[in-house]
Amino acid sequence: METINHTHEHTHTHSHPNYHPPNQIKRGWFNNLLNPLRRVVDGIEVKNNRIAHLICQTIPCCCPFERQFKLFGRSIDIPPLCKLNPLYDEFVGLRFRALSYLADVCAEDVTKYIC
Secondary structure (H helix, E strand, O other): OOOOOOOOOOOOOOOOOOOOOOOOOOOOHHHHHHHHHHHHHHOOOOOOHHHHHHHHHHOOOOOOOOEEEEEOOEEEEEOOOHHHOOOHHHHHHHHHHHHHHHHHHOOOOOHHHOO
């Protein structure tokens, strides 16, 4: 049986162990107005367990707006409106970083924050 050798080098250029690459900057005049805010949200480093808990409690794990109801015998679906939020991806990334911090660094059980 052959042995497996680790032959490639890791060339990380970041200094923080929980580094994540920022989301791709979106194009268009409206998105250009929001890109600085996107960079701010992407740049938030989670370094405190109280802040991480607050982020996980504040940002929901699934879209709370998706609904299905019946009206006069007809089923009406309201699609998830979260994707209409122009900062949705950045907030989901922030929540993930907070969950990762709690699980990896603080060794806490995060199952209460997962849907």
